[in-house]
Amino acid sequence: MHEKIRLELIIERMALKRACRILETAGVSGYTVLPALSGYGRGSRWQRDRDLSASQDMLVIVSISDEASIRNVLLELHELLDQHIGILNTSRVEVMRPDRF
């Protein structure tokens, strides 16, 4: 098994393209976007399907890459999260095929 870094970013739908541009420009090998169904934070619940504009929907971006690539994106993602609603975390993971990341 080979060690890599997994980045998980939960972010509002309207900022998705901005986050994806940051990841692509920094050269991460890939990412996957998943819908977030509902959640709770700062004293209130939120749920998908509740707003026709979908402007309050949240999404999850998952990217597994080498440490250098992930470090490249952290500063810009931090700046993005200064403006947009979201949560960012990274963790060490083990992958079977390192050439894919």
Next chain:
Amino acid sequence: MDLMLSTLLSPMVLFFVLGLSAALLRSQMTIPEAFAKGLAIYLMMAIGLKGGVEMSRSDISLQVWAVFAAGIVLSFCLPVIAFALLRWTSKLDRIDAAATAAHYGSISIVTFVAATQVIKAAGLESSGYMVAVAALMEAPAIMTALLLAQRGQKKSPSVAGSESGELYREVLLNASVVVLVGALIIGWITGEAGMERISPFFVDPFQGVLCLFLLDMGLSAGRGLRQGWRQLDFSAIAFGLYMPLISAAIGGVLAWSLGMPAGDMALLMVLAASASYIAVPAAMRLAMPKAKPSIYLTLSLGVTFPFNLAVGIPLYLYFANLIQG
């Protein structure tokens, strides 16, 4: 009084009230997101096609161009009044006040659709080109709000990952503008012959689909109100009720000065009075991410939309009838 009662007891308003009550009582009833979006597209296509067909019957006169210009001017100017009133009467900061003002300069197409049905039921006529006025009034308010938010402030650096032109794409090419303007042009090109072929889908079921959609709008409004009311103080809620009246009065004066007939005057008043909750919230998340959606969405969807549907539309129609009827 009869008009107000018949509007309040119409199936579309009663279905809206059903949805609103269900949400306020914490019912688990939901309408799937994709289905609700499909209904919205259907309604915009139907109203666009109908407007286009009516426009194809006659040439666009100078007066129609003047109404188009009036709609654009209204959308540009109403946010200035809304912003000033919010800053003067409420505790909202500059960003929240500007974002909320944008919603009140733009329009709600569902309020417009509901108003066309009330006008029809009252035995009045409205012109097809009013659909084009609705489309023209979607975007200018957003530009005014951006200027209001930036006035006197240092130019803020662009948000990380942003791209030039992304806001304009969102504002000018959002689904409601594309579908509404597209259907209007298709209706204009194909005329009555084209409409005859698709009327079993776009004309006959229209009222039923509108009821279904308003049931969903009631659910959205009720949930928004339940979750967001804590963010609003009395002055902000009052704004959601008196701002549509001010906007409608300005729209009415403009319509009167242009010599518009009662049905069209009522529609211009409705467009001025309505507040966006589809196109503008999305644009605001891009342009002013620091503004709180719980404030502007709760006000436009939870306060102003139900007010216009139940009280505003019959009131505007009554005054339009009184002035031009």
